[in-house]
Amino acid sequence: MIELTGHSLTIEAARKIIYDKEAVHIPQHVWGKVEKSRKAVDAIVAQKKVVYGINTGFGKFSDVLIDAEHVEELQINLIRSHACGVGDPFPEEVSRSMLLLRLNALLKGFSGVRKEVLELLAELLNKRIHPVVPQQGSLGASGDLAPLSHMALVLAGEGEVLYQGKQMETAEAFHTAGLEPVTLQAKEGLALINGTQAMTAMGLVNYIEAESVALQADYIASMTLEGLRGIIDAFDEDIHLARGYKEQTEVAERIRGILNGSYLVTHQGELRVQDAYSLRCIPQVHGASLQVLSYVKEKLEIEMNAATDNPLIFDEGRKVLSGGNFHGQPIAFAMDFLKVGMAELANISERRIERLVNPQLNDLPPFLSPMPGLQSGAMIMQYCAASLVSENKTLAHPASVDSIPSSANQEDHVSMGTIASRHAHQIIQNVRRVLAIELICAMEAAAYRGIEKMADTTRRFYFHGRNAVPAITKDRVFSKDIEAAAALLKKTNMKRFEKNHNDTKGEIVS
Structure with a gap:
């Protein structure tokens, strides 16, 4: 079992996770910073402070304010609308690498993502449920928005995955594996897709x-x-x-x-x-x-x-x-x-x-x-x-x-x-x-x-x-x-x- 902390992942450890299918473990001491970061996001929403990506639109819509009651809807809309990837899917080992790298980055505690979301990412790795992610459609800044959106859809129970040697709907794989999707809350959709993990996973x-x-x-x-x-x-x-x-x-x-x-x-x-x-x-x-x-x-x-x-x-x-x-x-x-x-x-x-x-x-x-x-x-x-x-x-x-x-x-x-x-x-x-x-x-x-x-x-x-x-x-x-x-x-x-x-x-x- 490989320990993930957000700071110490090496290529050799990643090789074992990606190719040998070794399980990952998140040590208890990592969660403190993650949870403090999440409390900060909740406070921003409660206090109605204006912060990009938490209660605003995205990209050119960054000046559009979003009411508190629509914050969850904002996140799932973001994921669905940005899932514009096309072409053949990435090889399965790249998809697995994508899960690993996004999880490791979010464990650093700078992103305001809940523990439940990160635990589900770890479960996907450990149960070998890998998102089907089209290869084409990323500009490589604002991160790998399109490919990572296809990955994030899976956390919400949508999209498709490779599981037990078959391509299937995420809902079917979750039912078989005994997993429940998460409802993405403030900032979580953006945190999942605003990064370089598709190009880095392929790299x-x-x-x-x-x-x-x-x-x-x-x-x-x-x-x-x-x-x-x-x-x-x-x-x-x-x-x-x-x-x-x-x-x-x-x-x-x-x-x-x-x-x-x-x-x-x-x-x-x-x-x-x-x-x-x-x-x-x-x-x-x-x-x-x-x-x-x-x-x-x-x-x-x-x-x-x-x-x-x-x-x-x-x-x-x-x-x-x-x-x-x-x-x-x-x-x-x-x-x-x-x-x-x-x-x-x-x-x-x-x-x-x-x-x-x-x-x-x-x-x-x-x-x-x-x-x-x-x-x-x-x-x-x-x-x-x-x-x-x-x-x-x-x-x-x-x-x-x-x-x-x-x-x-x-x-x-x-x-x-x-x-x-x-x-x-x-x-x-x-x-x-x-x-x-x-x-x-x-x-x-x-x-x-x-x-x-x-x-x-x-x-x-x-x-x-x-x-x-x-x-x-x-x-x-x-x-x-x-x-x-x-x-x-x-x-x-x-x-x-x-x-x-x-x-x-x-x-x-x-």
Whole structure:
């Protein structure tokens, strides 16, 4: 069980909640600040003070005062009218992440939300009831209004959810799970939707996937080095310490470890003096992508524990301040940066694929074909990789440089951070497929050279890959192989593999 306080959520803890479905627990000491914040909202309503979002309209309607008897109606109207999301729903793990992040933010006690609302959010997580949230429709400032409204509808017993493997009406899921909806009171609707939790939830899932993909890129590139009889000297520690980038040095060290004991790698001057950049510069390029991941992780872990709604309540209600913490610019930049960093992993991977299949660049069978000419082998797999790489270049265009005014120009600058996070997710899926193609080609090349000559680690990875993709003995529908290899990579826990790479059983834990 993971404890939530509003201040201490890490990516590793979130990973356990999102993917391992660990339950959450809210410690007793957290409720004091939450309840004081709520009392402040109740006092504002009772005293008829004018405070944005509590007894006023929203956006351009912020100057419209709302009578006390209509405050509850104001909140549900807000949620229903703002639930304008369109398109395919977010993946279920993103929806679960959204619940987690909104709960954690509201537990900080700056938002004036009742304990009952937060307890229901925790129940949704613990009972694995996940809102169906359309992906498109957020500007990324006034927060993720449209997607978070679809999440908030569920708390009111409306909308749709995924529960027990089925999509159903929220009312049906609540009945089955023994839950009761809440009636949203003053400020609660606004507090639920005025934040960055859709883009950050997508960003969190992106980071978790990207971290795994980046590690797999090192392993697959190592097998390619064996298939092409690459020069190991380029990974010597002194070269990388001379430049000074920690991540570059780590990649070089990892590849030296992976290839330890290989009889397929060469030394400079044996076959050639230098390799092409796509082989020689793996630490420099992969390492730079790891630097991007470090930046993204830092921003995500700040945002995961941030109060991002408006207004915020301080000093037990003595200060209620309107601000702009809902603006998604930090996450928009982080996701755009992630897009570039991940796209580069595919760019260099595709160039390694070319070197594996092009008979003018190696001494392997042309296009790794079992019968060159009669059978095309991996020829069109490289086309597919090139197409995915080109698509990534389009998706990598920064969303954060765009802005369109909304709410009658009251909200005149927005982040488009949710678009950035969605495009980053698409890029990561494309990168994984490019790496899957490289893995297929590298396995063929390594088998041609001699599996018995491979390093222990790459040989284990080779046999793991063969669980999904058999050797190419004749032409077949390679689309299925690419998807099977990508699926294998998605479920392979490379961190766990790294810790257990000396396991004599020769298994990779998924």
